[in-house]
Amino acid sequence: VTAAPAGAAAVVLLSGGQDSTTCLAWAMARFSRVVTVTIDYGQRHRIELDAARRIAAAANVPHALIPCDSFIALGGNSLTSSMPVEAASAGALPNSFVPGRNLVFLTLAAAFAWQRGIADLVTGVCQTDYSGYPDCRADTMTALQAALRAGMDCPFTIHAPLMHLTKAETVLLLRDLGRLDWLSLSHTCYNGAVPPCGTCPACQLRAKGFAAAGLPDPLLRAAVRPT
Ligand code: ZN
Numbered sequence: 001v002t003a004a005p006a007g008a009a010a011v012v013l014l015s016g017g018q019d020s021t022t023c024l025a026w027a028m029a030r031f032s033r034v035v036t037v038t039i040d041y042g043q044r045h046r047i048e049l050d051a052a053r054r055i056a057a058a059a060n061v062p063h064a065l066i067p068c069d070s071f072i073a074l075g076g077n078s079l080t081s082s083m084p085v086e087a088a089s090a091g092a093l094p095n096s097f098v099p100g101r102n103l104v105f106l107t108l109a110a111a112f113a114w115q116r117g118i119a120d121l122v123t124g125v126c127q128t129d130y131s132g133y134p135d136c137r138a139d140t141m142t143a144l145q146a147a148l149r150a151g152m153d154c155p156f157t158i159h160a161p162l163m164h165l166t167k168a169e170t171v172l173l174l175r176d177l178g179r180l181d182w183l184s185l186s187h188t189c190y191n192g193a194v195p196p197c198g199t200c201p202a203c204q205l206r207a208k209g210f211a212a213a214g215l216p217d218p219l220l221r222a223a224v225r226p227t
Contacts, residue, residue, distance in 0.1 A: 167209025
């Protein structure tokens with residue numbers, strides 16, 4: 001069995017956050033057919049899954065939720081347990097690092113794509129402003145692409161359009177694609193707060209990007225409630 005050749009369709013890993021939302025807009029400008037996949041890995045902030053669902057609906061593309069609860073059993077990180085989110089100490093990874101997460105996610109997305117004759121995968125990983133996660137780096141993606149090609153005998157391409165962009169450049173990319181409004185549906189806060197807490201590392205990185213781009217964050221505008 002051979003999967004269809006690359007080009008016409010793409011699977012986008014959609015987490016419900018800013019980067020994957022930008023990747024969805026990027027993919028829709030390049031591929032005639034886009035399918036989104038969200039991995040339910042037991043993230044304690046279930047609001048992420050709702051955000052992904054709403055963004056896919058706004059984009060009018062199919063959305064699949066794939067369960068993957070093994071990371072809860074593995075433990076040891078602040079995204080699938082009640083452990084407080086802490087910034088990294090010198091030379092160490094932050095406790096929001098979920099070991100193997102992107103490797104597993106892309107492998108699941110590739111399996112999903114393979115069954116549908118799709119060979120193009122799109123992910124929002126980025127090494128420019130990255131939180132120290134080694135599975136967001138370009139060399140990891142290059143190696144994983146080779147493993148997926150060999151392991152499923154399919155000419156997969158992993159697209160990581162944000163890999164070398166700053167957060168500000170990512171904001172401007174989505175604006176240029178005309179989809180900045182989708183970010184009013186997105187979720188970034190590591191504390192799961194609505195409106196966003198503004199103080200966790202994820203909120204701060206997001207705010208820094210918008211400030212550098214000189215644009216207001218549509219999420220903060222949406223979160224302002226009349227008094
Ligand atoms: Zn936050």
